[in-house]
Ligand SMILES: Nc1ncnc2c1ncn2[C@@H]1O[C@H](COP(=O)(O)OP(=O)(O)O)[C@@H](O)[C@H]1O
């Protein structure tokens with residue numbers, strides 16, 4: 143999506159030291175990619191978490207089986223392998239069965255991150271749904287709610303605020319994990335940092351900058367998740 | 383053709399109903415009937431199966447044998463020709479619409495305002511318009527004396543207020559049968575009266591059938607047409623309140639009443 147354009151520091155004559163401020167432009171380009179990767183994969187991951195977390199609670203053995211398999215596979219293998227598998231292995235397997243499964247790096251990156259974080263999120267969703275007191279389920283049944291409305295109107299609104307603190311942690315984890323996609327040549331912040339370092343050999347400055355930039359993003363993300371947490375649980379604070 | 387609008391016969395009938403939890407037999411071929419409009423109070427020691435009877439009626443607990451009829455129609459079974467087969471969800475939903483339940487722990491929806499607690503099911507389940515549900519909700523709040531609490535959340539209310547909302551919430555679905563499972567047992571003593579007063583108002587409604595489990599013997603005596611004493615999953619003794627409270631025949635009944643009425647002896 144974002145082509146890897148050579149920054150101003152790139153020169154044909156190779157390595158020479160530069161002002162640290164000149165790193166900021168290429169790093170912020172990378173930062174923007176990191177932000178996009180994080181936002182898209184967290185949203186898609188949350189979707190996976192709900193679909194498969196609820197799927198694991200389904201009475202339908204097929205739905206349940208698929209959900210359990212997904213959760214176990216993606217929690218039991220490393221993100222790096224998942225990423226490489228989707229980016230490198232899937233296209234070849236697709237070729238064998240006559241399907242074009244080549245994805246642009248950004249798609250492969252978002253999908254791998256989302257599936258990975260979604261598997262952890264699914265367990266959070268399942269746990270929070272099961273933690274809603276069974277009396278709530280019974281009250282809804284006594285009022286003759288259908289199974290679906292009971293889930294959407296009674297169970298989930300109470301379960302979601304319970305999920306939020308862990309979801310916040312998972313989102314930050316996801317932000318940090320985006321650094322791995324630089325390995326499939328996506329121009330995210332880690333990728334840009336590596337590029338600059340290659341040209342300047344100025345590891346200390348570059349990685350210190352990147353460290354603070356990731357940390358700043360994590361702070362912003364945490365704040366956003368806290369706001370969301372407060373919003374979905376606003377009934378709990380009423381009158382307090 | 384039978385349904386709960388059929389005016390003949392008992393509105394509730396347990397026919398040799400068996401309920402087990404594992405090996406533990408809780409209801410042992412229970413026979414039990416309630417007539418239309420009748421106010422029946424179930425008393426008995428803890429663990430005797432009182433809640434189980436109400437929970438079976440509210441379809442929260444399945445039965446292991448026998449047949450339960452509500453309005454002449456089997457509750458946990460569907461008629462198929464001459465025989466009965468286990469009920470599907472559609473049948474259960476239809477049968478449930480005749481019943482309302484008030485829980486010991488209130489079980490209000492904590493994420494909804496008081497008024498929303500009363501309008502959600504009518505709107506979502508019965509398809510009543512929001513405006514109509516709100517109007518009806520406010521009428522019910524007036525009946526239980528809580529109009530000023532409509533926009534509050536359950537946790538902002540006292541236990542007694544919460545239980546009055548619980549009663550209003552059940553009534554919002556216009557059930558023909560109201561089930562009360564120890565509605566005041568979780569309340570501080572000074573809050574019991576306000577809840578009993580609401581139930582007393584309902585007891586005056588001629589058409590409403592009421593099945594009440596309580597340890598408030600004085601209250602039970604005032605509002606009930608009949609008292610059933612449960613012991614070990616069977617009705618040990620039943621009759622008019624005066625008979626049961628002043629001249630119980632069974633030793634178990636005597637011992638139980640003595641224990642609850644003058645616990646200091
Ligand atoms: N879900 C359950 N699992 C196992 N045993 C249960 C369950 N619910 C009730 N029981 C048992 O059934 C018996 C009757 O319970 P219940 O109807 O709640 O009694 P009561 O309301 O008269 O105190 C008790 O012995 C209780 O332990």
Ligand SMILES: [Mg+2]
Pocket residue numbers: 432433434564
């Ligand atoms: Mg009980």
